[in-house]
Amino acid sequence: MIERRHLHTLTTLRDSGSLIEAAQRLHLTQSALSHQLKDLEQRLNLQLFVRKSRPLRFTTAGQRLLALADSVLPQFRQTERELLRLSQGETGRLHIAIECHSCFQWLMPAIDAFRDHWPDVEMDLASGFNFAPLPALTRGDLDLVVTSNPQSLPGISYIPLFSYEVLLAVSHRHPLAESTFIQAQDLAAETLISYPVERERLDIFTQLLDPAGIEPAAIRTAELTVMMLQLVASGRGVCALPNWALAEHSDKRFIRALPLGEKGIWTTLYAAVREDQLEMSFMRDFLGIAKDICFSSLTGVRPASKTV
Amino acid sequence: MIERRHLHTLTTLRDSGSLIEAAQRLHLTQSALSHQLKDLEQRLNLQLFVRKSRPLRFTTAGQRLLALADSVLPQFRQTERELLRLSQGETGRLHIAIECHSCFQWLMPAIDAFRDHWPDVEMDLASGFNFAPLPALTRGDLDLVVTSNPQSLPGISYIPLFSYEVLLAVSHRHPLAESTFIQAQDLAAETLISYPVERERLDIFTQLLDPAGIEPAAIRTAELTVMMLQLVASGRGVCALPNWALAEHSDKRFIRALPLGEKGIWTTLYAAVREDQLEMSFMRDFLGIAKDICFSSLTGVRPASKTV
DNA sequence: CTTAGACTTGAATCAAACTCATAAAATTAA
DNA sequence: TTAATTTTATGAGTTTGATTCAAGTCTAAG
Numbered sequence: 001m002i003e004r005r006h007l008h009t010l011t012t013l014r015d016s017g018s019l020i021e022a023a024q025r026l027h028l029t030q031s032a033l034s035h036q037l038k039d040l041e042q043r044l045n046l047q048l049f050v051r052k053s054r055p056l057r058f059t060t061a062g063q064r065l066l067a068l069a070d071s072v073l074p075q076f077r078q079t080e081r082e083l084l085r086l087s088q089g090e091t092g093r094l095h096i097a098i099e100c101h102s103c104f105q106w107l108m109p110a111i112d113a114f115r116d117h118w119p120d121v122e123m124d125l126a127s128g129f130n131f132a133p134l135p136a137l138t139r140g141d142l143d144l145v146v147t148s149n150p151q152s153l154p155g156i157s158y159i160p161l162f163s164y165e166v167l168l169a170v171s172h173r174h175p176l177a178e179s180t181f182i183q184a185q186d187l188a189a190e191t192l193i194s195y196p197v198e199r200e201r202l203d204i205f206t207q208l209l210d211p212a213g214i215e216p217a218a219i220r221t222a223e224l225t226v227m228m229l230q231l232v233a234s235g236r237g238v239c240a241l242p243n244w245a246l247a248e249h250s251d252k253r254f255i256r257a258l259p260l261g262e263k264g265i266w267t268t269l270y271a272a273v274r275e276d277q278l279e280m281s282f283m284r285d286f287l288g289i290a291k292d293i294c295f296s297s298l299t300g301v302r303p304a305s306k307t308v
Numbered sequence: 309m310i311e312r313r314h315l316h317t318l319t320t321l322r323d324s325g326s327l328i329e330a331a332q333r334l335h336l337t338q339s340a341l342s343h344q345l346k347d348l349e350q351r352l353n354l355q356l357f358v359r360k361s362r363p364l365r366f367t368t369a370g371q372r373l374l375a376l377a378d379s380v381l382p383q384f385r386q387t388e389r390e391l392l393r394l395s396q397g398e399t400g401r402l403h404i405a406i407e408c409h410s411c412f413q414w415l416m417p418a419i420d421a422f423r424d425h426w427p428d429v430e431m432d433l434a435s436g437f438n439f440a441p442l443p444a445l446t447r448g449d450l451d452l453v454v455t456s457n458p459q460s461l462p463g464i465s466y467i468p469l470f471s472y473e474v475l476l477a478v479s480h481r482h483p484l485a486e487s488t489f490i491q492a493q494d495l496a497a498e499t500l501i502s503y504p505v506e507r508e509r510l511d512i513f514t515q516l517l518d519p520a521g522i523e524p525a526a527i528r529t530a531e532l533t534v535m536m537l538q539l540v541a542s543g544r545g546v547c548a549l550p551n552w553a554l555a556e557h558s559d560k561r562f563i564r565a566l567p568l569g570e571k572g573i574w575t576t577l578y579a580a581v582r583e584d585q586l587e588m589s590f591m592r593d594f595l596g597i598a599k600d601i602c603f604s605s606l607t608g609v610r611p612a613s614k615t616v
Numbered sequence: 617c618t619t620a621g622a623c624t625t626g627a628a629t630c631a632a633a634c635t636c637a638t639a640a641a642a643t644t645a646a
Numbered sequence: 647t648t649a650a651t652t653t654t655a656t657g658a659g660t661t662t663g664a665t666t667c668a669a670g671t672c673t674a675a676g
Contacts, residue, residue, distance in 0.1 A: 018623090020621085020622065046391055046394060051624095060582065060584060061391055072384070075380055087352055274367075276358070276367040337634070338653080338655095339636075342654060344633075359641095360641080619675085620674090620676100622674100626669090626670100627667090628665105630663105630666090632663085636657105640655070642652080642653070645649085
């Protein structure tokens with residue numbers, strides 16, 4: 001079995017040119033190296049270097065092992081460095097994915113604030129939505145997923161961020177504009193504008209329309225919140241959005257925001273995190289910053305405390 | 309220090325899902341694994357996996373180590389396989405470079421014959437001549453160099469292949485055509501055609517012209533032996549070539565081949581090989597095949613026995 | 617031929633890794 | 647829930663193998 005030790009010996013031997021000096025650098029006796037290399041050569045049944053020559057030369061086999069060492073040793077050292085910093089809580093990785101499309105609005109400032117505190121944490125925000133984020137979180141490809149549908153998974157904790165109400169945005173000229181709240185059947189004749197994601201992720205379907213068995217007359221999609229509201233203002237359809245997203249982007253003169261159902265649809269947004277990462281200081285800090293930013297910059301959100 | 313052993317343990321732990329099964333696969337006791345992992349975790353000051361769960365889960369740190377393992381372990385195994393085959397002499401690498409331009413003629417059939425015997429030896433023939441082959445041989449980038457200028461280098465052996473005479477090819481109409489041999493001053497008024505390489509590699513310069521301090525009237529180059537002979541036959545110049553190359557390519561009716569100097573210039577071609585490779589069976593076999601092919605297919609060559 | 621420097625070798629030492637026996641914890645079945 | 651079973655942890659003792667020590671061999675230079 002070739003061990004890391006052997007590779008290390010060979011590289012320092014190459015760097016130093018003699019067993020004696022290599023032994024000094026490795027804080028071993030020269031005898032130890034002699035034994036070690038003789039042993040390896042016997043086990044491989046192969047000579048690794050030519051001793052009787054200055055500077056000493058490596059055989060083909062020795063050169064092959066040096067190639068292995070050059071490829072492999074830096075990787076060992078790199079992960080050791082990373083693990084050391086991990087253990088000291090100085091660093092880590094924070095790859096984030098969001099299921100909630102509007103969340104860019106508060107997540108970006110949160111990430112910016114966080115980066116100031118923790119410059120050594122590697123940040124990433126996955127904007128592609130064509131993969132299931134929660135399995136990726138379990139696997140370790142992601143470290144934090146912002147979701148409103150916590151599903152019990154081993155090793156995953158859901159930290160509540162805040163609760164908000166989903167409202168229906170309609171044009172101020174729209175016949176429904178003066179209603180006190182919206183019922184499912186009101187939407188049967190409407191064009192619904194939504195983000196281009198699966199309908200299972202849209203609360204208006206899962207919580208209002210699907211239970212009532214009602215389908216809107218048409219569905220069209222838009223990528224950006226402002227674009228959706230433009231369409232709504234010009235009477236081209238209606239759309240369901242978080243109250244805070246509406247408060248930020250809509251012009252009160254042209255858009256009315258109405259509760260969905262008698263009691264309104266209230267949703268809680270969670271940060272899904274792997275349990276072992278939850279205790280890391282940078283993770284706690286990120287969650288704190290995120291909540292702070294949400295409550296200070298989003299209007300209409302409520303604290304939510306139920307941990308899942 | 310993370311050792312190969314640790315990485316192996318972690319991957320089999322991932323594959324088997326429990327310490328007990330992993331221990332069986334590794335031919336160790338479960339206790340050994342428990343100790344080993346506890347040890348590693350303590351040294352890293354980091355938890356690597358969550359025990360109280362089935363199937364067991366790896367923490368971020370554990371996943372980082374698994375990533376290292378996945379990258380590094382296959383490389384260990386690969387070089388171990390290669391070294392095993394190296395030690396059994398079954399395989400190896402034979403990257404060849406030639407300094408002698410005409411040598412393609414016999415080297416190609418030699419390589420073909422060799423490949424039949426040793427299909428697992430990786431062959432390569434470097435045809436680019438823009439690097440110094442002997443240092444590359446020492447470094448291990450090459451394994452065999454065909455050269456006529458053996459220079460003493462540590463760890464390099466020169467195996468004589470054969471001796472040949474360098475002859476001057478002239479047109480049968482040429483004024484020198486009926487001479488018994490050529491003298492340096494005969495060439496002062498001639499156009500010399502040569503391969504496009506440095507003049508230090510051309511015997512006609514190093515052995516005849518430069519010692520006599522004579523320069524040909526003009527020098528022009530050609531890549532291919534047949535092309536050179538075409539030029540000679542049409543009276544556009546003269547060229548020096550190995551007797552065997554001339555015998556193969558020249559038409560006796562139009563070309564005369566004359567010795568250079570009173571005794572002729574005899575050159576020995578060597579295979580330069582790293583000493584440790586010389587003992588390998590495939591290398592000995594290649595050298596044998598090469599000599600056989602040369603003596604059976606080249607006319608005018610002589611054995612040479614002096615080892616350098 | 618002698619001598620200094622570099623490597624090898626065998627025996628002794630020591631530490632690390634492993635086993636054994638057993639306890640603790642967790643999971644499953646009743 | 648308890649009992650039974652499986653899985654993991656732990657401490658003591660053992661084994662392995664890596665290292666040191668001391669003495670010897672080899673090589674190159676004087």
